[in-house]
Amino acid sequence: xxxETFSRSQILQELNSQCxxxxxxxxxxxxxxxxxxxxxVGKDLPNRAGGLEANREKNRYPHILPYDHxxxxxxxxxxxxxxxxINASFVPGGGSERDFICTQGPLPNTVADFWRMVWEQNVRxxxxxxxxxxxxxxxxxxxxxxxxxxxxxxLFQITTVTRKQGPDYxxxxxxxxxxxxxxxxxxxxxxxxxxxxxxxxxxxxLCAFTExxxxxxxxxxxxxxxxxxxxxxxxxxxTFVTLLWLMQLCVRGIQPDIKAAVKDLRLHRMWxxxxxxxxxxxxxxxxxxLGEGVSPRQQMQGPGLISNQxxxxxxxxxxxxxxxxxxxxxxxxxxxxxxxxxxxxxxxxRRLIPSLSQMNQASQNA
Numbered sequence: 374x375x376x377e378t379f380s381r382s383q384i385l386q387e388l389n390s391q392c393x394x395x396x397x398x399x400x401x402x403x404x405x406x407x408x409x410x411x412x413x414v415g416k417d418l419p420n421r422a423g424g425l426e427a428n429r430e431k432n433r434y435p436h437i438l439p440y441d442h443x444x445x446x447x448x449x450x451x452x453x454x455x456x457x458x459i460n461a462s463f464v465p466g467g468g469s470e471r472d473f474i475c476t477q478g479p480l481p482n483t484v485a486d487f488w489r490m491v492w493e494q495n496v497r498x499x500x501x502x503x504x505x506x507x508x509x510x511x512x513x514x515x516x517x518x519x520x521x522x523x524x525x526x527x528l529f530q531i532t533t534v535t536r537k538q539g540p541d542y543x544x545x546x547x548x549x550x551x552x553x554x555x556x557x558x559x560x561x562x563x564x565x566x567x568x569x570x571x572x573x574x575x576x577x578x579l580c581a582f583t584e585x586x587x588x589x590x591x592x593x594x595x596x597x598x599x600x601x602x603x604x605x606x607x608x609x610x611x612t613f614v615t616l617l618w619l620m621q622l623c624v625r626g627i628q629p630d631i632k633a634a635v636k637d638l639r640l641h642r643m644w645x646x647x648x649x650x651x652x653x654x655x656x657x658x659x660x661x662x663l664g665e666g667v668s669p670r671q672q673m674q675g676p677g678l679i680s681n682q683x684x685x686x687x688x689x690x691x692x693x694x695x696x697x698x699x700x701x702x703x704x705x706x707x708x709x710x711x712x713x714x715x716x717x718x719x720x721x722x723r724r725l726i727p728s729l730s731q732m733n734q735a736s737q738n739a
Contacts, residue, residue, distance in 0.1 A: 378626030385663040387628060392656050400653065406632050407652045414639040418442065427455040431486070433477045437605045443641045445474055447489055459486045460606070462642040463598065466618045473614050474598045475642050477606040478503060478513025485527025487516055492529065492549065495597030497560060500586055502613050503603040504566035512570060512604035517547060517562060528552055534559075539585070541567050541578050561589065568609050571647065573654045580662045583616050590617075611638055611645030615655050620662060631655055 379387070395402030422428060423438030432438060439445070439462040450456040460483075461476035474494065478501075479487040491499070503512050518524050518533040525531070532548040543564040550557040565582050568574045590599060603609035615638060619629040635652065638645035646652050 379628060380626070381623065381663055384623050384626070384628055385660065388656070388663065389660060392660060395656070400649075403649060403653050403656075407646075407649050411632065411635055411639065414636050415440070415641075415643055418640070418643075420444075420643070422458055423460060425455065425458075428458045431458060431480070431483050432460050433480055434605050437477070437607060437643065439642060443470070445476070445490055445494065447486060448493060459483065459490055461490060461600075462606075464614060464638055464641040464645070466614045466638075468595075470641075471598050474600045475606045475610045475614065475645070476600060476602045478602055478604045479516045481514050484514060484516045485529070488526050488529040488531065488549065491560065491600060492551065492558070494600075496600050497558070497593060497596055498563070498586070498590060498599040499560060500563045500565070500599060500601045500613065501603075502565045502568050502601065502609040503570065504568075507570050510570075513602070517545065525552070540581060541565070542582050542585075568603070570604060571608060573650050576654065576658045576661050579613075579616070579654070580658050580665075583613060583620065583658070584662070587617050587620055605647075607642060607644045608647030608651055611635070611642070611647065612651045612655060614638060615646060616658050619655070619659055623659070623663060629659060631659075 395406070418440045419442075420438040420440050422441055422444060423432060429435065437460070439460055443463045445459055445461040445463060446457045447459055448457065459476065461474050463471040464473050464475050466472040474490070474496070476487070476490075490496070501513070505511070505513050505515055516526065517531055519536070521533050521536065523530060523532040528551050530548075530550045530552055532550070534546040534548050536543060536545045543562075543566075545562040545564065547560040547562055548557050549560050563582075563586055565574075567578065586599075601610045601613055615631065615634050618634055619631060622629045631652075635646050635655075646655070
């Protein structure tokens with residue numbers, strides 16, 4: 374039996390219709406899905422390792438712990454059985470159950486473990502979707518050099534080779550090496566500091582950033598999972614992974630099921646996509662991203678949610694931007710907010726649909 378696929382505009386139209394229904398009556402549908410149908414997912418799964426006395430100081434937040442069945446296990450050091458613990462979880466998002474590692478922002482006493490995890494899991498991409506601090510609150514301890522240079526953590530030498538500024542994010546090339554050993558690896562570090570803690574960023578900005586990372590992941594051989602972290606490793610990290618996952622699904626011509634994706638992620642790490650606003654953000658981002666492939670006339674003629682949201686989220690006029698920029702300058706680790714206008718989706722396998730080989734075989738039998 375041949376599997377039905379849909380054009381980008383068809384997916385957009387269906388998703389827009391779904392979102393209009395969910396948004397009716399003061400977001401009643403969104404609230405029901407997120408606050409009722411997803412609320413208890415994963416809450417009965419054990420997380421004993423993270424709660425052990427020996428591991429408590431390794432958790433940034435005492436009540437956010439990895440589930441035992443999918444936690445990342447480090448190699449045991451000095452015959453200490455608890456040295457295998459890090460607050461990190463394998464989560465789906467591509468072709469397997471372990472496409473990503475979602476983790477908390479490293480603490481001073483876990484930075485060495487973080488780099489040990491990157492090395493042992495053969496990670497080549499790190500995506501950081503948080504600022505280092507928000508006002509006086511430290512959200513993540515600095516585990517790499519913001520400028521060209523070398524820092525040392527545990528057995529590892531971390532050298533910042535290059536650092537480039539994107540529209541509102543930084544891309545850093547890092548050389549990772551175990552001390553006194555000749556082997557090294559190149560790690561690409563994506564730093565997106567403009568996403569507020571438990572808040573939402575500009576959907577245009579997040580779409581451009583996510584598409585940039587998605588294309589990079591597509592171009593790499595599958596050597597190891599990508600690491601995604603914010604402060605707790607659940608809200609912003611879960612939102613980013615969900616959005617990336619569903620972008621890839623749309624590229625294949627498959628209707629995205631946002632609720633199903635979030636449910637699957639919550640079975641791998643608690644509270645993935647932490648707030649209602651983040652859940653709604655995923656829908657808005659997909660609408661915008663899909664709408665980039667539709668002509669302006671088609672988009673204007675579509676149902677109200679697209680055009681209304683687009684008006685709400687469009688960048689401000691140049692005059693207003695100039696007035697604001699003169700009043701507030703971005704910090705050293707905060708690039709100016711601009712929008713990348715081009716999206717070029719590629720092809721990647723998805724978990725929630727049959728593999729390409731299954732689809733090809735079904736086509737031949739049809």
